Amino acid sequence: MSNVVETINKTNRSKNIITYGVILIVFVVALVLSSQGEGPSKFPKVVTDEFKFTAWVNEGEDYLKKNYRWITKIIANYIKGVYYFIEDFLLDSPWVLIAAIIILPCFIAGGLKLGLFSTFVIYFWGAVGMWEASLQTVGLMSLSVLLCVFFGVVLGVACSQSDRFENFMKPILDTMQVMPAFVYLFPAVFFFGIGGAPAILATMIYSMPPIIRLTNTGIRQVSKETVESATSFGSSKLQLLFKIKIPMSLPSIMMGINQVIMMALALVVLACFIGAEGIGGQVWQAIRRLDVGWAMEGGFCILLMAIMFDRFSKACSEKDEKLPSNVQKFYLLPQSWEKYQIAKILEMPLFTMSKIIDFICIRTTNFIALIFSLITSVFNKSTANDIGEFIVQRFYLIPSLIILFIISFIDSNFYEIGSFPKEWKLSIRQPISNAVASLTVDEGFIAFSKGLRAFVYLNLLRPLDTFLTHTPWWYTLAVFASIGYFTAGIRFALISILLLLFIGACGIWPQSMITLSSVLVSVLLCFVIGVPLGIIASYSNRFKNIQDVVLDAMQTLPYFCYLIPVLMFFGGGTVSAVLATVIYSIPPIIRLTALGLTQVSGTYSEVSRSFGGSILQTLNKVKFPLAVPSLVIGFNQTVIMAFAMQIVTPLIGGKGLGLEVFNGLARADTGRGLAAGIAIVLLAIIIDKISLAYTKKQRVALGLAKN
Amino acid sequence: MTLSKKISALILSLVLIIGSFGTANAGKRLHAAIADWTGGIITCEVAVQILEREMGYKVKQTVFPSGTGLWQAVAAGELDFACESWPSYAEADDVMFNEDLIYDGKVVKSYKGDGTVDLLGTTGIIGTSDYWIPRYAAEKFGIKTWKDLNKHKKEFATIESGNKGRLIACPVAGWNCHDQKRLDLLGIDFQADELGTEAAAVAEAKAAYMRKEPFLLYLWTPHWFFGEFDMVGVGLPEYATCEGDTFTEANNWKDCGTKGWPATGWDKDYTMNYGNPATFASAEHAKAKAFFEKMRLENVDQSTMLVEVDIKKRDVKEVVNEWLDNNPNKWKSWLPN
Structure with missing residues (x-):
């Protein structure tokens, strides 16, 4: 027995040595090759001259513009009309009415806690002077969510009814979910030009996958017994679908809507790049003017909006937990603090407030119900009862409607309320800008930030840049192909060769290598910072809880908000671009490190400890190897996010493919922008596939999964 | 609360939004672009606020x-209109116009394009562009023209530019400055660094000036920077286009060598507003068109507002509003009859 183990160990060891040896040789050869070339490696001119992808795309666009633009124009104008309608309503109505329209549903769905929170959010929008911008974002988002939910549910129902259609949709949905958000903006510009309408269409398509999926699974999960009993009562197929299946899958659909809202918000903000209005534009302008305070205000508006909509849509799909009647319900503090007297006292006003609101609501509703049933009882007794019942059950809805009615009545008859009052403005722009200004003239801080910039640039970015750009393209291609071959097989190797050849033939090989190098440097830094944080989180629960809150907030923030802190402290430049990428893409690596380490079952670590392993040894020899698959998934997600970030880093001095995309948009050179955008996606896909295949292998090797 | 009640809450909000459609009313509408440099933003804001007020x-x-x-x-x-276009930056302009640009009754430039874009009239702002160095550096190294730059390129180098000098270049690629091309054609061994925003x-540049370091900067006038800091232009060769073949997107950025753009500096720019021909041909917007024809914002006025916005960090809308309130005599005459 022990002999067998030894031989396995030996072969493993020799295998390892060979692998490392090969990697070393490959690297040394690359180094030699790259140092020999004079300038950056370029694709043969014959190929790039013949393969005029950029020109083809532009010609295609011109052709479309000349011949089919009228169709897309009709669609775009129609959507624009509806959007202007919503926007006019949001901006021209008295602000109290709009506030009530947002706050009341929040209150009804999420109770006093969400009601108060949404009141604060609304106040914040107005106070920092972003009332209009915020509402424009809300308008764009709600229209795209409406469209998305409508088409998504239809497609989802279709998927659930036909297996063939489901099989057809599945790969499409899979691909859609890997694509970074900005990819959706290109076709929108290509077909519909710039502005709000293409932004809405792009957002609608981008956020559709989750709703299709969740509708489909929701309907498919309706239990067989229910379906059978309905059929035995003689309901037709359509009745079955609309009366039983769809109502029963509503919770699942609601969950889908929640995801749709979050995704839509993220893209709507980003869509300022193609001319959409809203907070995105504000943040962009602020970044352009290096006004950190302004940018932060915009960032907070988006963050608060995201949290509010998230909580609201979650509250709509969740059920309240029932508390025993003798327990005081907590609204702001966690319910578990109930044992502390001081918490009870702090919560008392809120408790009373909600009791009063409930009392008023129920009394008014009962009164109205009484009146209605009295009137109708003249004609028909049983309908009267039904109507009374109907109204009584909606004891929040009716008072809400009354409030809204009163507001609009006052506004149109007595006193014009208008837009958010200017006197209430409470800008935090100046204090933030001043604080940053005072920090950035501090000698010590200047030395630190300069030192960090120089270190990252001289030791990481420049060497890797020169290395990757100077290594001959065919060599890099061969390396990628062989890594692909050993991890994912011959088919994938061939595909990745084709994809890389495409990038080269488009004539953007050097830019791709610059992007690759900044992504790799960012991911490396993510590891250096993220893994220790993950380890701490896996040992300390308290630390993990704090970290989770921060990471949650980070993941709801749209991605170009991450430019702000970096711009604030480090100014513009390639290094700043890398740092912004690090901040954006670090959450998955922290999360999955912590997850991987805590998931390693207790028995393994106990066994190791009983053999006398120290904590460090256990971590190093047992936990880490077992957590590798989880780590690789973290790596995978981080890489994808880092690639997605490349599209916004040109705003603060990033180079490479992102800059090409940006310039393509600014110069109306769709082909150029598209080629660069595709190149980013292709690089991301190749690395994604390789790391996924590697995880699978590791899992099998560790006995965590079957082959 | 049961699920159905929560859904009714959702429906409430939808019904309200859709039900209130009837109350919305649309006035006359125009859609403008916000420029990516402060001067352009201010010029546009002046036009926008007059149109609105x-x-x-x-x-x-x-x-x-x-x-x-x-x-x-x-x-x-x-988009319906855009403000303060600088003709010598917009190389595509001969595709765009079919009108003459008139300033003080004189034709300063004539365009023979296909008219897919309409020239609405000059803004009144006259701009110039050049490469600049601080006076202390010019005196210290005795740099008089761009020809002296190569001798001192070491002093102008940074970590990123290596042994070349560094030009803080035209920040936005979309402006089509072609700084690197210009440097190469003129044989200036500098690297153009695009920083992304003005x-x-x-x-x-400001940080470098504070440290009294030498630096080469692309910039234009009117700009607040020249009020704060003492800068000297390096006097790039005078603007010229090479005969027949200009360096444009249409002819695939054909290289004209050192004879013409981009191996020269920029022309004196009579900036202008331009718009969509169909929009401004309609009777509905005739007044707006008449306004744009009369608009003349002076360099001095833009400069005073630039100081407020970029140095005192005030809101553009606020600053322009204040200027309009305080100087009615300057703009009342632009209004159509």
Whole structure:
């Protein structure tokens, strides 16, 4: 027995040595090759001259513009009309009415806690002077969510009814979910030009996958017994679908809507790049003017909006937990603090407030119900009862409607309320800008930030840049192909060769290598910072809880908000671009490190400890190897996010493919922008596939999964 | 609360939004672009506020990078107008216009394009552009023209530029400055560094000035920077286009060598507003068109507002509003009869 183990160990060891040896040789050869070339490696001119992808795309666009633009124009104008309608309503109505329209549903769905929170959010929008911008974002988002939910549910129902259609949709949905958000903006510009309408269409398509999926699974999960009993009562197929299946899958659909809202918000903000209005534009302008305070205000508006909509849509799909009647319900503090007297006292006003609101609501509703049933009882007794019942059950809805009615009545008859009052403005722009200004003239801080910039640039970015750009393209291609071959097989190797050849033939090989190098440097830094944080989180629960809150907030923030802190402290430049990428893409690596380490079952670590392993040894020899698959998934997600970030880093001095995309948009050179955008996606896909295949292998090797 | 009640809450909000559609009313609407340099933003804001205050317009403003993309968006009618175009930057302009640009009754430039974009009239701002160095550096190294730059390129180098000098270049690629091309053609061994935004480039220059380091900066007038800091232009060769073949996107950026653009400096720019022909041909917008024909903002006025916005960090809308309140005599005459 022990002999067998030894031989396995030996072969493993020799295998390892060979692998490392090969990697070393490959690297040394690359180094030699790259140092020999004079300038950056370029694709043969014959190929790039013949393969005029950029020109083809532009010609295609011109052709479309000349011949089919009228169709897309009709669609775009129609959507624009509806959007202007919503926007006019949001901006021209008295602000109290709009506030009530947002706050009341929040209150009804999420109770006093969400009601108060949404009141604060609304106040914040107005106070920092972003009332209009915020509402424009809300308008764009709600229209795209409406469209998305409508088409998504239809497609989802279709998927659930036909297996063939489901099989057809599945790969499409899979691909859609890997694509970074900005990819959706290109076709929108290509077909519909710039502005709000293409932004809405792009957002609608981008956020559709989750709703299709969740509708489909929701309907498919309706239990067989229910379906059978309905059929035995003689309901037709359509009745079955609309009366039983769809109502029963509503919770699942609601969950889908929640995801749709979050995704839509993220893209709507980003869509300022193609001319959409809203907070995105504000943040962009602020970044352009290096006004950190302004940018932060915009960032907070988006963050608060995201949290509010998230909580609201979650509250709509969740059920309240029932508390025993003798327990005081907590609204702001966690319910578990109930044992502390001081918490009870702090919560008392809120408790009373909600009791009063409930009392008023129920009394008014009962009164109205009484009146209605009295009137109708003249004609028909049983309908009267039904109507009374109907109204009584909606004891929040009716008072809400009354409030809204009163507001609009006052506004149109007595006193014009208008837009958010200017006197209430409470800008935090100046204090933030001043604080940053005072920090950035501090000698010590200047030395630190300069030192960090120089270190990252001289030791990481420049060497890797020169290395990757100077290594001959065919060599890099061969390396990628062989890594692909050993991890994912011959088919994938061939595909990745084709994809890389495409990038080269488009004539953007050097830019791709610059992007690759900044992504790799960012991911490396993510590891250096993220893994220790993950380890701490896996040992300390308290630390993990704090970290989770921060990471949650980070993941709801749209991605170009991450430019702000970096711009604030480090100014513009390639290094700043890398740092912004690090901040954006670090959450998955922290999360999955912590997850991987805590998931390693207790028995393994106990066994190791009983053999006398120290904590460090256990971590190093047992936990880490077992957590590798989880780590690789973290790596995978981080890489994808880092690639997605490349599209916004040109705003603060990033180079490479992102800059090409940006310039393509600014110069109306769709082909150029598209080629660069595709190149980013292709690089991301190749690395994604390789790391996924590697995880699978590791899992099998560790006995965590079957082959 | 049961699920159905929560759904009814959702429905409430939808019904309210849709039900209130009837109350919305649309006025006259125009859609403008927000420029990517402060001067352009101010000029546009002046026009927008006059349209809104005096002429009952509702102007929607979209952030959009200037460059060919903006021209095409205006041509396609996705935007109605854009402000303060600088003719020598817009190389595509001979595709765009079919009118003469008139300043003080004189034709300063004539365009013979296909008219997919309409020339609305000059803004009144006259701009110049050049490369600049601080006076202390010019005196210390005795640099008089761009020809002296190579001798001192070591002093102008940074970590990123290596042994070449560094030009804090035209920040936005969409402006089509072609700085690197110009440097190469003129044989100046400098590296053009695009920093992405006007603010980033100016901040970099300001920091260098504070440290009294030598630096080479692309910049234009009117700009607040020259009020604060003492700069000297390096006097690039005078603007010229090479005969017949200009360096444009249309002829695939054909190289004219050292004879013409981009191996020269920029022309004196009589800046102008331009718009979508269909929009401004309609009777509904005749007054707006008449206003744009009369508009003349002076360099001095833009400069005073630039100081407020960029140095005192005030809100553009606020500053322009204040200027309009305090100087009615300057702009009342622009209004159409």
